[in-house]
Amino acid sequence: MRKIGIMLLMLLFVASCKPKVKLPEGAPAYLKTKDLIEKVKAQSLAFETLVLEGKGRYQSGSSKQSFRFEMRIAKDSLIWVDLADPFLGLKVARGLISQDEVAYYNRLERNYQKGSSSEIAQKIGFRFDFQPLMSVLSASYLDWNQNWYQDYQPGVYQLVNYPLNQDQIPPSPEYPLMTQSFSAKSYRPSSFRFQRPQEGQNLLIRLDGYRNFGEILFPAQMHFEYLEKSEIIIDLEITDLKRNESLSYPFRIPGNYEQL
Secondary structure, three states: OOOHHHHHHHHHHHHHHOOOOOOOOOOOOOOOOHHHHHHHHHHHHHHHHHHHEEEEEEOOOOOEEEEEEEEEEEOEEEEEEEEEEEOOOOEEEEEEEEEOOOOEEEEEOEEEEEEEEEHHHHOOOOOHHHHHHHHHHOOOOOOOOOEEEEOEOOEEEEEEEOOOOOOOOOOOOOOOEEEEEEEEOOOOOEEEEEEEEHHHEEEEEEEEEEEOOOOOEEEEEEEEEEEEEEEEEEEEEEEEEEEEEOOOOOOOOOOOOOOO
């Protein structure tokens, strides 16, 4: 009788340790949300500066354009982008994004835009935010002072900032609905999604083809799909990556360029 009692107690203990969440078929091993966040934070890329180089392709409806790019990133500070013709290497455009300001100029059309992120967003019809952009381009976990909830999905770990249960807190109206997914093996980001349903905006980013750039594990492809009234697709193929180099961010709008 004593052995049966011990066995029952052990079974009850094991049962009580199992997750109280019903995982879908193909979902990775159960992790508490707090533990998952700690793991993905630990695997986020540590850097002070980052340089990405490669080639890209832009498509909107029947309009298609290829380009080469160099992107210089200062952590939590600014993003500098230089675009060039893919064949001749002719410099085409340059942009600079910080927490407070967005500016770019087009060498071919001899014009420029400059202003706060909200002003530029209003002009181009697309609202964006600096911190998510920094996290996406550095393939790192996005914190952004959100309440994150785990949405159990086959094949990936997934965090969302919107309530899945009645007792969870919805995001502030100033924030989009966000989803970030992570590899069940490396805990590195595999996709991000940003949605503003009332404005009809939906942005999906996929980070694919992780490989070692030297000793740095980083995606070789970034795929952006933005849908509002029409669809815009941008594909980036990263061919070179440098970390923690001393960088400059040259940016001067010629005086004879026209402001849009």
